[in-house]
Amino acid sequence: MTIEQLLGAVEQAPPGDSVAVVARFLSEQLDAREVCFLITELGGETLWRLPALWPSRDRKQDPVQVPGTVYDTVIRTQRLHVTDAPRSDGQWSGHRVLTPVTLRGDAIGVLELITPDPPGTSGRQQIAQAAHALAYVVTANRRFTDLYEWGRRSTTPTLAAEIQQNLLPDALTVEAGQATVAGGLEPAGDIAGDTFDYSLDENLLHVSVTDAMGHNEPAALLATLVIGALRQTRRAQASLTEQARAAHQAILDHGNEATVTGQLLRIDLTTGRALLVNAGHPWPMRLRNGRVTEVEPHIDLPFGSPWHGVYRVQELDMRSGDRLVLFTDGMTERNTADFDLPGVIERDAQLHPREAVRFMTRALREATGGHLLDDATVVCLDWHSSGSSLRTSETGADTGSR
Numbered sequence: 001m002t003i004e005q006l007l008g009a010v011e012q013a014p015p016g017d018s019v020a021v022v023a024r025f026l027s028e029q030l031d032a033r034e035v036c037f038l039i040t041e042l043g044g045e046t047l048w049r050l051p052a053l054w055p056s057r058d059r060k061q062d063p064v065q066v067p068g069t070v071y072d073t074v075i076r077t078q079r080l081h082v083t084d085a086p087r088s089d090g091q092w093s094g095h096r097v098l099t100p101v102t103l104r105g106d107a108i109g110v111l112e113l114i115t116p117d118p119p120g121t122s123g124r125q126q127i128a129q130a131a132h133a134l135a136y137v138v139t140a141n142r143r144f145t146d147l148y149e150w151g152r153r154s155t156t157p158t159l160a161a162e163i164q165q166n167l168l169p170d171a172l173t174v175e176a177g178q179a180t181v182a183g184g185l186e187p188a189g190d191i192a193g194d195t196f197d198y199s200l201d202e203n204l205l206h207v208s209v210t211d212a213m214g215h216n217e218p219a220a221l222l223a224t225l226v227i228g229a230l231r232q233t234r235r236a237q238a239s240l241t242e243q244a245r246a247a248h249q250a251i252l253d254h255g256n257e258a259t260v261t262g263q264l265l266r267i268d269l270t271t272g273r274a275l276l277v278n279a280g281h282p283w284p285m286r287l288r289n290g291r292v293t294e295v296e297p298h299i300d301l302p303f304g305s306p307w308h309g310v311y312r313v314q315e316l317d318m319r320s321g322d323r324l325v326l327f328t329d330g331m332t333e334r335n336t337a338d339f340d341l342p343g344v345i346e347r348d349a350q351l352h353p354r355e356a357v358r359f360m361t362r363a364l365r366e367a368t369g370g371h372l373l374d375d376a377t378v379v380c381l382d383w384h385s386s387g388s389s390l391r392t393s394e395t396g397a398d399t400g401s402r
Helices: 003-012 015-030 070-077 121-141 147-151 159-167 216-235 240-254 341-347 353-368
Strands: 033-040 046-051 081-086 092-103 106-115 173-175 179-186 194-200 204-212 260-268 274-279 285-288 291-294 314-316 323-327 376-383
Touching: 003 015, 003 121, 015 033, 015 106, 015 121, 015 147, 033 121, 046 106, 046 147, 070 081, 070 092, 070 106, 092 121, 106 121, 106 173, 159 194, 159 216, 179 194, 179 204, 179 353, 194 216, 194 376, 204 216, 204 323, 204 376, 216 240, 216 260, 240 260, 240 274, 260 323, 285 341, 291 341, 323 341, 341 353, 353 376
Parallel strands: none
Antiparallel strands: 033 046, 033 106, 081 092, 092 106, 173 179, 179 376, 194 204, 204 260, 260 274, 274 314, 285 291, 285 323, 323 376
């Protein structure tokens, strides 16, 4: 079966049977067994094992913890890994092969299978191709079913958390030739209305980070208003000033005197020119030549504040090799005093933005004992340059685990 035939078989199968189709492909080609797809949870710290045949929903297995495991190595390095496969009696039975399931830098999960012999060069290539195809298959088919979303959840979220998750972009990471963007959101116990968004157009990269006041459903509804206004105007090719004004007006009209802070960033991918609107939001941080400094743009009032001014569009100095970190105040205020955000950014300078975000939120959880008093959101953007075609999902194996 070729990749073309594999995709054709997936098209003929129900949306939830994608893993079964890939399992059959690998079984035929490599005599593989126990083929599983492990899908990442939102924070990337746990994996949920989805066998080729879906289990009963009332018998869901425990999650696989990622930190310090072989799964951590596979996700971090984005490389195929082979280990011995233990049997229940402690003896060895074949070889366990794990390979990343990733699309444009977005780590969707890990493909795991058992083979009787270590795969050779051709076998490794077939497994990697199947995993890459599975990334496209899952991305396409989860539009038609809740099975994959159910598969990655440890608990049923609150209504506010459901709204908040659905406001996030479908992929938390994207790689382009000129830039790489990755975001993460660590929710508080009482959802506090944080969101982030991005869009990669033909010649423009759009990024936004917003923080709605309040908690739970009211904050989630405010976040819905601001994200809806920003997406509607962005998709109509409106300027940054117009996008900011639309978000402001939406909160004024429907926000019941509440406010939302935010930053809107737009980078021209052909020239590298970066423009920023800052609506009452914490200053970004920039990593350049191994050192972190605060970017200090002018601050306008939050969206929904009782004023009728014009949001200022400001030039942002971006150079090849820069890393820009946008975040909400939950990363630096309330009970996060023991969290050294600049130090963590400098420490993880060599990591892929996806991994830098993951280790950043992990360090935040450790500093707060896992009890955040406010949502904490971070977006990490690496700027490669306007003429770059650099795309890599890998983080070097010599960086070690955090």
